Amino acid sequence: MFFWQILLNSLVLGTQVLLLAVPLYLVHSVSRIYHLALGASGIFTAYALYFALSSAWPLGLAIIFSAAIAIILGFISYRLLDSSVKKKETMPGMLISLAFGIILESLISIMFGTDAKSLTSGVLPVISWGSLHITVPGVITLSAGLVLAVLFLIILNKTPWGRKLASVAENDNLAASLGIKADSVRVQTFMIAGLLAGFVGVMTTLNTALVPGAGFPLVILAFIVLLTGGLNSLKGVIVATYVLTLIPEFIISLSGSTWSLGASWKMVIVFLLAALVLMWRPNGLFISQTRCD
């Protein structure tokens, strides 16, 4: 039973990373930029929800407000990175994104303080099956992760919007010559990414605690997952997410009392695994051929 409980806990953690890795993947596809501000953007959205709920707004209005904030942050990100995208300056773009994330985190600290807050009071509601148990936010995270992973695989591979995104990702000039509005696809992608990051921000902090820096470790994991999975393979990202989150959790949890590894070893194992994978396959686990610009 211990094994299954650890698997369940690890799946929730892995899905939180996946839900951030997917928007990171989408933005990278259309812009070639690692949008590291997505972590802070998600936590900013969670704080927006916290603000609305602590101001006694109705739940529906609070959710709409935080979703609007997430979309606005997506749009601001697009505007900030637009110039770098068009000039194909990926490194300055990543730095601009990182700076935006740090600004968002600082704004949160200034507005709400650095002490941890909680979106709910008391112990979280739990669903149990025998000895197995999972929190309700954990269930929502797992379900959303499953649904969204399948949904995005379908959208990207089977819908006209997915084909537009793929063509912009491959060659935006060529896509433009075929009548596809690359800017329009990009702005939509950034806003969807903002919304997804907001969702994962809310779910992660609902399951634990709301602290200004909560987005950074998550986005770093998502970034590692993106590199390890393969930059142009959503399937690779999904597989890499669970490889890089489940294996460290199991190593730590199953380590014995004599050679017990503490939770501080988790990131060591993650980076070690990522390094090993990238040494073996420098372009990621599931890289596929793309046309050069």
Place this chain on the structure above:
Amino acid sequence: MNKLKKHLKIAYLIPLFLVLALAGCSRQAATNNANTQMKTIKLGFVMPMSGDAAAYGEQIQRVVDYYLPIINERYKDKNIKFEAVYEDGKCTGNDAVSAMQKLTDIDGVKFIVGGICSSETLAMAPLSKDGHVLLLTPGSSNIAIEGASPYLFSLSYRDDVIGNKIATEVSQYKTVAIISEQNDYNVGMRKNWLAAMAAHPDTKIVADESFPKGATDFRSILEKVRKANPEVIFLNPNAGATAEDLIKQLAEIKDWNGYKLFGQFSYTSPEALKAAPAKSEGMIVVDAPSVNNPELLALKKDIENTKGSLADWGTYYTAATIDTLNITTSLIVELGNNPQAVRQALVTREFNGYIGDNINFKNSSFTSTGNNVSVYIVKNGVAELQK
């Protein structure tokens, strides 16, 4: 034409310089006049005013805001006025050092009350070794403070005293687990407790888990401890949100019961106990003794009525804060704003205070009064002193 412009410029500038010079002189004169009337001495305070442990900083500030005017009234006849300068140590070494440097280099402070978290105090200690500033902490307890600097003194209880007591308390059980946060206070507490447990070989430590500072998800760690099936779990996180989250996530595991919970200072806070009231009920908490001096209790009540709650800081540490203020200011008034002279007095004299009589630092960086600890049991969300 150009010459005329130049002359005009000079003509404008001369009166301007005259006005500025006169203003400067008059201000200097006013300041000199004020200085002859009242000498202001700045006392620095380094404590967590943001972050998880911010509640402690806020509550210490309440004590100081209330008590410093009383001290100033006391020394009014000597024309000495103390002024508090607060800086945020954020419960981390780096921030505490920045705060200390700002206080000493910019504000000219020679005495600092703090840090409060051991991480703050231990990081500041080396910078005080040359004696340009003297540190007195009412709350840092890590035994590494002992001898860390000749200019550092603590009125807190030592972690080894608390660790020994917890070890004695859990020694009546056969198996025990400890969950610790990785920061100076909790690492020190764990180390002292493990050392003390060596004297109780019949009690087996079946799990010794730790998590990094800032962690918020403890579910896998708790499952690992559950697998070890201990009779006792000693929760050793830092104060504030981490302590609350840890016990909340423990309470999520509804079918795991039958163990006894132990805690330290972090679980004297009503907020931490409120996080999962059913789980914390009956928890045994070992901490500094409750101070029952009626004068202190009246003072504490008045501070709470006028400035706000001191629930987290408790009676012992409130008493230690007031004693720190009394001892420091009385020595400054007597010996001047001179850290070396005050240090000499601290290591040779004895002082009376609310935490006890005969407070002295003759053989230790810690107060001589910190040898007894108290055991509290959580009842109805409050850590009650056990008779």
